[in-house]
Amino acid sequence: MFNYEDKYPEDPIYHETAPNARVWRTYADESVNFDANMVEDSRDNVDVLLVFAGLFSAVVSTFVTQASQSLSADYTQMSASFLFELVAIQRAVASGATVDTVNASPYDPSSIFVPSTGSIWVNGLWFTSLVLSLTTALIAVLAKQWLHYYTALPSGTPRxxxxxxQFRYMGFQKWHVLVIVGLLPVLMHVALAIFFVGLVVFLIPLRVSLSWIYMWQCHLYYDARCTSPDGSQYAEASRIRGGQSNF
Structure with missing residues (x-):
């Protein structure tokens, strides 16, 4: 804590609120330190979330690209089924058997394709997770711009x-920027949870036991993370809130 009476000369009488008065220079110095402490943790959290949201969106996009193919008819599999039926008919004719003994292909090109319920659920969950992840990345970019603009030093006299x-600080509090930044991890956790649920639904047709094992692993991991929070983060958040209330 500086002694601003020694750092800045005393103002002449009746000039205590002049453009270069000591009160404005003192306010500017104090506000720089206060803003740096308030914004530092939020800026670091936004940077981490921005990187993670980008990587997670890329991973989910890969899964969505693969899963979305199940929403339309698989003409490759349909052609293979018809080709197998044609070969079976030729073999039946060559062996003197009747064509009626050959099993007909389950596919009908003239019928309307209806995706399975599991495919609809998987795609719905993964698309929702992707949207939430991209939304988190977008808000993180906007928050990073807000924080940069807030800490940018304006020009002019100290007053x-x-x-x-002060105008920026009032807008910062009015729009609850720190609250928005604090909600970004929650939004990212929701996106992760929805993705994991979709992954479990995706694994059920392949291996039910594997899907149950994976579901319990995710459940235990989230329980462990939620029941053992990092106390230092809460202490730091309390310190910042205390500094805001005392300013």
Whole structure:
């Protein structure tokens, strides 16, 4: 804590609120330290979330690209089924058997394709997860711009800079920027949870036991993370809130 009476000379009488008065320079110095402490943790969290949301969106996009194919008819499998039926008919004719003994292909090109319920659920969950992840990345980019604009030093006299800083601070509090930044991890966790649910539904037709094992692993991991939070984060958040209330 600086002694601003020694750092800045005393103002002449009746000039205590002049553009270059000591009160404005003191306010500017104090606000720079306060804003740096308030924004530092939020900026680091936004950077981490932005990287993770980008990587997670790329992973989910790969799964969505593969899963979305099940929403339309698989003409490759349909052609293979008809070709297998044609070969079976030729073999039946060559052996003197009747064509009626050959099993007909289950596919009908003239019928309307209806995807399975599991495919609809998997695609719905994964598309929702992808949208939430991209939304998190978008809000993180906007929040990073807000934080950069808030900490940018304005030009002008100390009084003008103090007024601009106070105007920014009031807008910062009015739009609850720190609350929005704090909700970004929650949005990312929701996207992860929805993706894991979709992965379990995707694994059920392949191997039911594997899907149950995977579901319990995810459940135990989330329980462990939720019941053992990092105390240092809460202490730091309390310190920042305390600094805001005392400013």
């Amino acid at each position: 003008e800079r103090s007024h601009v800083r």
